[in-house]
Amino acid sequence: MAHETIHTDGTQDPMNVTNPEHAQRHIVRPLQYTYVFGTLLLFTGITIGVAYIDLKWANPVIALGIACFQATIGILFFMHVAYQSRLIKITIGVGFFLFLVLVTMTMGDYVSRAWGMW
Amino acid sequence: MSAAIGNTIVSLPDQSTAQIPRHNYINNEHGLLSWLLTSDHKRIAILYLISITFFFFIGGAFAGLIRLELLTPQPDLVSSDTYNKFFTMHGIIMIFLFLVPSVPATLGNFLIPIMLGAKDLAFPKINLLSWYLYMIGGTLTLTALVLGGVDTGWTFTTPLSTHYLNTHVITAATAIFVAGFSSIFTGLNFIVTIHRMRCPGMTWFRMPLFVWAHYAASLLMVLGTPVLAIALTLVALERLFGIGVFDPTKGGDPLLFQHLFWFYSHPAVYIMILPGMGVISEVISTFSRKRIFGYTAVAFSSVAIALFGFFVWEHHMFIMGVSSYSALVFSLLTMLVAVPSAIKIFNWTFTLQKGSITFETPMLYAFGFMGLFTIGGLTGIFLGSLGMDIHLTETYFIVAHFHFVMVGGMLMAFLAGIHFWWPKMTGRMYPESLSKLAAVTTFIGFNLTFLPQFILGYLGMPRRYHAYPPEFQVLNVLSTAGATVLGFGYMLPMLYLAWSLKYGAIAGNNPWQATGLEWQIQSPPLMENFIETPVMDHEAYDYEWLANKTRNEVTTVG
Amino acid sequence: MDNALASTGLTTQPAPDPHPHETAVHAEHEHVALPQHRHHFETEEQQREAGSFGMWLFLVTEIMFFGGMFFAYLLYRNWYYPAFAAASSQLSVPLGGTNTAILITSGFCMALGVWAAEVRRRKMLVVTLILTTLFGLAFLGIKYDEYHEKYELHHIPGNNFNVSQFVNPAAYGIKEEPLAPDMAQKTQIFFFLYFAMTGMHAVHLIIGIGLLFWLTWRAHRGDFSSGYVAPIENFGLYWHFIDIVWLFLFPLLYLINRHPLH
Numbered sequence: 001m002a003h004e005t006i007h008t009d010g011t012q013d014p015m016n017v018t019n020p021e022h023a024q025r026h027i028v029r030p031l032q033y034t035y036v037f038g039t040l041l042l043f044t045g046i047t048i049g050v051a052y053i054d055l056k057w058a059n060p061v062i063a064l065g066i067a068c069f070q071a072t073i074g075i076l077f078f079m080h081v082a083y084q085s086r087l088i089k090i091t092i093g094v095g096f097f098l099f100l101v102l103v104t105m106t107m108g109d110y111v112s113r114a115w116g117m118w
Numbered sequence: 119m120s121a122a123i124g125n126t127i128v129s130l131p132d133q134s135t136a137q138i139p140r141h142n143y144i145n146n147e148h149g150l151l152s153w154l155l156t157s158d159h160k161r162i163a164i165l166y167l168i169s170i171t172f173f174f175f176i177g178g179a180f181a182g183l184i185r186l187e188l189l190t191p192q193p194d195l196v197s198s199d200t201y202n203k204f205f206t207m208h209g210i211i212m213i214f215l216f217l218v219p220s221v222p223a224t225l226g227n228f229l230i231p232i233m234l235g236a237k238d239l240a241f242p243k244i245n246l247l248s249w250y251l252y253m254i255g256g257t258l259t260l261t262a263l264v265l266g267g268v269d270t271g272w273t274f275t276t277p278l279s280t281h282y283l284n285t286h287v288i289t290a291a292t293a294i295f296v297a298g299f300s301s302i303f304t305g306l307n308f309i310v311t312i313h314r315m316r317c318p319g320m321t322w323f324r325m326p327l328f329v330w331a332h333y334a335a336s337l338l339m340v341l342g343t344p345v346l347a348i349a350l351t352l353v354a355l356e357r358l359f360g361i362g363v364f365d366p367t368k369g370g371d372p373l374l375f376q377h378l379f380w381f382y383s384h385p386a387v388y389i390m391i392l393p394g395m396g397v398i399s400e401v402i403s404t405f406s407r408k409r410i411f412g413y414t415a416v417a418f419s420s421v422a423i424a425l426f427g428f429f430v431w432e433h434h435m436f437i438m439g440v441s442s443y444s445a446l447v448f449s450l451l452t453m454l455v456a457v458p459s460a461i462k463i464f465n466w467t468f469t470l471q472k473g474s475i476t477f478e479t480p481m482l483y484a485f486g487f488m489g490l491f492t493i494g495g496l497t498g499i500f501l502g503s504l505g506m507d508i509h510l511t512e513t514y515f516i517v518a519h520f521h522f523v524m525v526g527g528m529l530m531a532f533l534a535g536i537h538f539w540w541p542k543m544t545g546r547m548y549p550e551s552l553s554k555l556a557a558v559t560t561f562i563g564f565n566l567t568f569l570p571q572f573i574l575g576y577l578g579m580p581r582r583y584h585a586y587p588p589e590f591q592v593l594n595v596l597s598t599a600g601a602t603v604l605g606f607g608y609m610l611p612m613l614y615l616a617w618s619l620k621y622g623a624i625a626g627n628n629p630w631q632a633t634g635l636e637w638q639i640q641s642p643p644l645m646e647n648f649i650e651t652p653v654m655d656h657e658a659y660d661y662e663w664l665a666n667k668t669r670n671e672v673t674t675v676g
Numbered sequence: 677m678d679n680a681l682a683s684t685g686l687t688t689q690p691a692p693d694p695h696p697h698e699t700a701v702h703a704e705h706e707h708v709a710l711p712q713h714r715h716h717f718e719t720e721e722q723q724r725e726a727g728s729f730g731m732w733l734f735l736v737t738e739i740m741f742f743g744g745m746f747f748a749y750l751l752y753r754n755w756y757y758p759a760f761a762a763a764s765s766q767l768s769v770p771l772g773g774t775n776t777a778i779l780i781t782s783g784f785c786m787a788l789g790v791w792a793a794e795v796r797r798r799k800m801l802v803v804t805l806i807l808t809t810l811f812g813l814a815f816l817g818i819k820y821d822e823y824h825e826k827y828e829l830h831h832i833p834g835n836n837f838n839v840s841q842f843v844n845p846a847a848y849g850i851k852e853e854p855l856a857p858d859m860a861q862k863t864q865i866f867f868f869l870y871f872a873m874t875g876m877h878a879v880h881l882i883i884g885i886g887l888l889f890w891l892t893w894r895a896h897r898g899d900f901s902s903g904y905v906a907p908i909e910n911f912g913l914y915w916h917f918i919d920i921v922w923l924f925l926f927p928l929l930y931l932i933n934r935h936p937l938h
Binding site for chain 1: 441448
């Protein structure tokens with residue numbers, strides 16, 4: 001058991017109704033941090049190793065995929081988001097969504113500039 | 119519904135017996151330091167109000183100088199360089215130091231915690247930090263001004279701002295960077311407060327629409343402003359080190375700057391207008407003594423404006439060399455924003471229908487807002503259409519368009535809000551007939567200033583030039599005359615509001631018989647707003663609840 | 677949605693304790709008036725929730741702040757791929773990789789610090805915070821070394837930028853395809869983005885280290901040993917966020933094309 005949960009949620013503590021979105025106070029245990037730490041280091045090694053193999057277009061895709069995976073477990077466990085309220089998950093989602101809006105809508109301009117010019 | 123109207127109060131209550139409460143936030147502590155180091159949201163709101171008014175009149179002075187130069191076709195008052203500095207300083211000060219913080223930082227700061235039944239914003243110290251950041255930003259802007267000014271236009275368009283100008287671009291960019299963080303922290307504070315500090319019973323759909331509007335605007339502040347910050351940082355680095363990211367000779371793309379800049383600066387116009395719409399919702403409901411028609415639709419239209427606002431920025435760049443396919447998409451998306459804006463206007467109009475309307479000063483300003491904002495919004499549709507935009511962009515048509523939205527819309531809403539909540543903020547009434555005169559003067563002056571500019575723009579007079587062909591002079595003289603009236607209309611409130619601080623009639627708790635939580639407490643409020651945490655047991659804008667409450671109070675006292 | 681429909685009762689009854697050895701943590705929820713409790717919050721829990729929500733909103737603004745530069749990177753990498761590949765290969769993978777590992781370790785120490793604060797171990801908290809600081813400083817040291825090398829090679833964008841290494845790599849003993857002079861000029865854009873992104877990242881680290889000194893001092897004083905973890909927790913979020921930005925910067929800047937001569 002790498003972690004345990006301290007329950008102070010609405011179901012167990014009828015007085016705690018001010019913030020029912022905050023269902024549980026969760027303390028992540030050091031062992032779980034160690035697993036995450038090991039995974040992050042391992043995937044850093046993998047991303048360096050893969051970079052030296054020629055996989056054509058797949059190189060950047062893999063590199064970004066690994067970075068996204070590392071970021072996800074970092075956010076979920078080091079930053080405790082896995083145990084946070086839905087509000088905080090949505091907030092982070094909105095941030096990344098808006099970044100994607102910036103990238104795709106602007107890239108749409110650059111990609112289509114040459115259309116119809118041939 | 120008809121029974122509800124029968125119960126509503128049309129005549130205002132007797133104010134002759136009202137007194138200024140002995141304990142309130144103004145006399146809670148004394149001395150300058152108690153203001154400069156305060157963490158009370160109401161005091162910070164007052165600090166903002168003073169500093170924003172100061173910058174408004176500086177920005178206004180530049181507007182006056184611009185109009186004075188344009189009185190004659192010849193470039194006779196100032197040189198073209200000086201003229202460029204005039205409109206740049208006018209734009210920077212009015213947008214970043216007045217319009218963006220205007221309603222949120224003053225009225226929003228003062229009212230949001232009270233409307234939610236909270237004692238303060240979630241982060242009072244960060245709130246104070248925002249004000250200091252604002253003041254640093256303002257000081258840097260004034261520094262740039264005193265050292266010789268900036269002439270990039272408020273848009274800092276590259277490569278003009280990076281390669282061709284030798285004015286204080288970096289100082290001004292730093293100023294906006296710092297002021298931007300002030301706005302981020304204000305927005306962050308509001309969002310957390312609205313999510314986490316609502317009193318018992320205050321559900322999302324019992325919040326006043328003022329709070330909904332600020333919630334939407336805060337989302338834009340938090341999500342958009344950092345992109346402006348990075349765009350301006352890159353401009354500063356480009357100037358300092360010549361690093362080439364926006365420099366075509368080194369492979370950079372100047373349009374990348376505009377993409378990043380407008381990614382913030384288009385949503386920024388909704389940062390400016392949404393809080394104003396919140397004010398109008400409160401004012402219209404109060405002076406029609408009716409619940410806002412379609413409350414949910416108005417609430418969601420605020421959020422929809424915030425969302426759509428992030429999908430339309432390229433319409434500022436249609437003629438700048440963007441892809442025509444992409445421009446087509448952005449032109450279509452631009453039309454989407456018209457929908458939630460129209461929902462608001464229609465719902466306000468339906469609220470007025472069969473309401474018990476009275477014409478106090480805030481209501482006059484609100485009527486001004488509705489008319490002028492509608493014109494500003496509809497001309498926006500002209501400009502959002504690709505074909506029309508090619509003819510109209512960079513002319514006075516666009517100047518008139520955004521002044522109808524920003525000045526006719528937002529400034530009217532700001533003044534409506536200031537008058538509406540002045541009794542709550544200070545405990546004293548403003549002089550009613552003088553303020554009605556000011557509202558009418560502002561409306562006439564505004565239309566005289568900016569309606570001729572639509573015609574000028576349509577005829578082809580370009581913006582940002584200090585000379586023009588003589589056949590445009592009649593319309594320009596009209597516009598300058600209007601600006602004079604407008605300036606007079608803005609001076610008046612400052613004078614009589616200052617006068618009313620000492621000599622105004624004492625307002626009492628609820629001079630308008632409005633339903634919001636802020637009107638149920640003393641004016642000016644206590645340091646901690648409420649004696650005990652309120653419980654919200656009725657919907658927003660419930661005039662029957664208010665009538666019952668008033669009746670019961672009378673019986674218990676009598 | 678109706679979560680604010682709440683009673684204002686402040687004193688909770690202690691629920692049956694499922695984990696007796698964690699009573700120290702659990703006691704925090706008895707809502708006694710702790711000194712750090714701010715007057716305008718109804719409960720300690722509300723204050724803590726507001727704090728972490730505010731921190732996350734701030735981090736979202738940071739996403740958008742770095743997002744502008746990531747977009748510039750994406751655009752120019754697509755436009756000038758050969759220049760980006762050649763310039764990227766001039767960065768040192770051993771140094772960059774070591775730095776990645778150092779930063780991950782630093783983040784691990786910070787995570788342990790948050791745990792130490794949660795279980796109220798003052799000494800362990802101080803030690804982990806000091807370790808976090810040291811790893812952060814080590815990262816900056818290596819970063820300085822890398823910047824210095826670029827300075828000596830005239831790879832800092834600006835007037836002194838020198839493209840000869842990319843036009844004639846053989847003369848420098850580099851096994852790379854030479855770039856055409858106009859494309860070689862574009863390496864300057866890569867190096868600008870490299871300096872801007874890693875520099876902005878380093879600025880965040882320096883601010884973080886400054887805050888760490890302050891937090892370590894307060895932890896030593898015992899501020900965070902009585903169940904008041906919010907500052908440590910929120911700083912942890914900031915520190916992990918910086919780590920995560922680097923996890924993207926490393927492959928994007930260092931590993932663009934490490935297999936050119938196949």
